Amino acid sequence: MSTEVPVNTAAVVVSSEKETKAVSGTSGVKSFLSGGFGGMCLVAAGHPLDLLKVRMQTSTEYKSTLDCFRKTLAESGVRGMYRGMAAPLVGATPVFAICFWGYDMGQKIMRSVYNLSPTDKLSTNQILFAGGFSAIPTTAVMAPMERIKCTLQVASSTGATYKGPADAAMGIIRTGGITSLFKGTCATLLRDVPGSVAYFGAYELIKKALTNQSAGQGSISPVAIVTAGGLAGMANWAVAIPPDVLKSRLQTAPEGKYTGVRQVFVEMMRTEGAGALFRGMGPAMLRAFPANAACFLGVELSLQFMNKIW
Incomplete structure (x- = not known):
């Protein structure tokens, strides 16, 4: 995921059997809180490079990641590198909580199908299924957040001015109706299912x-x-970048320009060629390692802290 897919907290670092039991016994509350904190760490660490990725995906004026960085910095300053961060930051907790729930549901499906007990280890293929499954419920929340984020990130280049995520959301609704907030949902799903499989x-x-x-x-x-x-995050983006380009183009396009992700793909192939599908790969890969490293570390540290206090 353009926002990245987190891991099941019960599978992250656990230093003793007692701690493992504590995590699994309170997965509802602790997974929600630690996952939310990990998601916030991911957004804070990776947002500037995510902004560069989206700008490169939606414009042809930049020659490279460095060129995009220089122009963005000259145009908006350091604060401009964090434009659009409020929406994914505020939404990180529920998104990560839903992803944890989806991942747990995927695991339960595998345990049910193969008659495994809660303590049995899942095979790699079963983990892959659970990871891919986690993207399905998450997309319902992720798609409108991505729509708002991308709209804010390219606002200066489109001439639009927004006071923040709420104002951008209202602007999107005024222009295209409430359903416009969910533009790019299919593209988000096309990105996050294979991306989650690669990630997990x-x-x-x-x-x-x-x-x-x-x-x-x-x-x-x-x-x-x-x-x-960090390496898992890079594996995710190696798979997810082409559908992410399509998603970004669709979500930042004027209302009525595209009927769906298929039309975006056809037009891009006709006018720009297959290479355009990998536009933004540089900042996406640069962002993937520190962002996911921060996420995993944030989840682990907050989980250990909660295990100590209750």
């Missing part, structure tokens, strides 16, 4: 390679969390 799969494999242990068993160092989470 990469995380599990990298973590296992770094610790020589299966997920949820034993302890894992902060360095391993940062490495596995």
